[in-house]
Amino acid sequence: MLVFKPNVYVCVFVVVVYGTQLSTCAVSCSQTTNFVILNETQYDRDANSLTDDTRRPLGFKYATLAYYSKADPRDRNPCVSVANTANKRIEVMIQTDPPNRICVKSTASIATCGEETIYLCERANDVNLTFEFYCDQMCGETDPNFYYRFALSPPSSAKDPELWCNERNTDEFPKSLISPNLQATRKPTIHSISKASSTKTLHIIFTITYSVISLLFTISHNLSPFKV
Numbered sequence: 001m002l003v004f005k006p007n008v009y010v011c012v013f014v015v016v017v018y019g020t021q022l023s024t025c026a027v028s029c030s031q032t033t034n035f036v037i038l039n040e041t042q043y044d045r046d047a048n049s050l051t052d053d054t055r056r057p058l059g060f061k062y063a064t065l066a067y068y069s070k071a072d073p074r075d076r077n078p079c080v081s082v083a084n085t086a087n088k089r090i091e092v093m094i095q096t097d098p099p100n101r102i103c104v105k106s107t108a109s110i111a112t113c114g115e116e117t118i119y120l121c122e123r124a125n126d127v128n129l130t131f132e133f134y135c136d137q138m139c140g141e142t143d144p145n146f147y148y149r150f151a152l153s154p155p156s157s158a159k160d161p162e163l164w165c166n167e168r169n170t171d172e173f174p175k176s177l178i179s180p181n182l183q184a185t186r187k188p189t190i191h192s193i194s195k196a197s198s199t200k201t202l203h204i205i206f207t208i209t210y211s212v213i214s215l216l217f218t219i220s221h222n223l224s225p226f227k228v
Contacts (some may be wrong), residue, residue: 027107027132029079030072035061035150037082047177050097057174060093060147065102067135067143077134082150085124089153089161092120092131095173100144106131113138117173121165124152147174 038059049055053062063078070076082090095117096102104118105111108126112118113136135144153164 027079027105027130028074029077029130029132030074032079032081032130035080035082037150037152045177050174050177057147057177058149058172059151060095060149060174062145062147063133065133065135065144065146067139068141069143073134077132079130079132080148080150081128081130082124082152083128085129085152086127087156087161088124089121089165090124090129091149091151091153091165091168092118092122093149093151093173094118094133094146095148095175096144096146097174098145100142100146101135101139102144102146103134103136103139104131105134119170121168123161 038056040059042056043059044055044057046055046057049057065078066076092104094102094104094114099116101113101115102118103111103113104120107130108124109120109122109129112120131150133146133148151168153159153161
């Protein structure tokens with residue numbers, strides 16, 4: 001199915017499998033940042049780096065998708081460019097923190113959505129690739145905070161690119177730096193509930209509570225052996 005929205009997207013939806021929407025889409029953003037790929041020997045493996053935006057935990061960078069803060073997708077969706085990708089395999093790793101749903105698509109690949117983490121390793125045919133991070137209709141009620149990292153396979157003369165993908169560590173997300181019993185390193189962006197909605201909710205709770213108490217009193221009175 002083709003969906004035409006001038007200056008925004010032209011997408012071909014392929015299939016929906018277990019809640020994951022796959023599509024081939026154009027990338028559309030007002031601003032794009034360049035991603036600097038670090039040598040793995042330069043990865044910061046200190047858990048304290050997870051709360052310091054100036055550092056690169058395991059080579060990842062940190063961003064926020066302003067899904068609720070900005071109306072225009074071209075302004076709210078972060079776009080990142082990766083250079084010198086032609087004839088290589090590119091590894092894409094994303095982790096939301098705290099856990100949330102997020103999607104990613106590039107100028108030359110199938111778009112993918114996932115819960116908390118996304119891992120891709122695919123052929124990059126273009127000289128440069130641009131990736132757009134976005135939300136679909138199944139995202140949560142907060143602006144997703146997330147870490148992202150790209151890595152490129154070495155020249156094919158050094159190692160077969162396909163073998164390179166098979167040998168990658170698919171579990172090396174930022175959360176692997178902390179013990180499982182620790183809380184999320186970032187607080188979610190919570191949108192306040194209006195005063196009217198809050199008052200209405202309290203009224204409903206009070207009404208239900210009063211009805212339950214009245215029902216219990218009636219049942220107790222009917223079962224009492226001393227009733228007149």
